[in-house]
Amino acid sequence: MERLKILITTMMMTITLSVIASEDSYMNIYLNSTGKATSISIDEIDKITFPSEDEVLLTVNGIASPMLIDDIDVITFGDTDITSIEENEIESAEIEIKYLSGVEELHIVSPEPISMVQVYNMQGVQMMTQIPNENSVSYNISAYPRGIYVVVVQANGQIATEKILK
Numbered sequence: 001m002e003r004l005k006i007l008i009t010t011m012m013m014t015i016t017l018s019v020i021a022s023e024d025s026y027m028n029i030y031l032n033s034t035g036k037a038t039s040i041s042i043d044e045i046d047k048i049t050f051p052s053e054d055e056v057l058l059t060v061n062g063i064a065s066p067m068l069i070d071d072i073d074v075i076t077f078g079d080t081d082i083t084s085i086e087e088n089e090i091e092s093a094e095i096e097i098k099y100l101s102g103v104e105e106l107h108i109v110s111p112e113p114i115s116m117v118q119v120y121n122m123q124g125v126q127m128m129t130q131i132p133n134e135n136s137v138s139y140n141i142s143a144y145p146r147g148i149y150v151v152v153v154q155a156n157g158q159i160a161t162e163k164i165l166k
Contacts, residue, residue: 029058033071095160097151104142104166110135112156120150141166 029038046059056072058065096109108114113135119128127144130137141149146166153160 029067029072031067031071095153095155095158097153097160097162099141099151099162099164099166101166104140106139106141106151106164108137108151108153110153110155112158114153114155116152116154118152119144120152122148122150 029040031038040058040060044060046062049057049059051057054069056067056069058067094111095114096107098107099105100107106119108117114132114137117128117130117132117137117139118126119139119141120126121144127149128139128141130139144166149164149166151162151164153162
């Protein structure tokens with residue numbers, strides 16, 4: 001749960017998912033407070049917003065439902081091909097994060113030495129942590145399963161995030 005909280009704190013953005021819908025296109029959310037899992041059709045989800053580090057706002061068919069991050073145990077997606085992610089975020093112009101899908105490599109460039117690189121999957125599981133102390137690094141992530149990942153880069157006190165679709 002703490003990893004998910006760190007991920008949400010770092011993101012602090014609005015995510016809009018564009019999907020190719022299939023019969024099994026759904027998102028599952030398990031809430032600790034009710035002890036129940038909720039399944040929502042991807043077609044009905046307008047957006048997912050993180051208004052603060054403690055909450056998530058899920059808008060379904062125009063109706064916003066606030067949830068506390070600490071109350072969410074698991075978020076998973078059914079058989080859905082996510083084709084793009086839009087984000088409303090002030091991006092750092094100095095740290096550049098790129099994913100080259102053809103070679104399945106993550107490239108990061110910064111004018112200052114990079115103090116930490118972390119990669120999280122969408123369930124909040126930390127997949128990688130590196131402390132490169134270099135201005136330019138590359139990582140092969142071909143062993144990671146297909147999905148959406150959040151890359152968090154720290155350099156000179158700045159934090160830059162980027163979502164990648166593998």
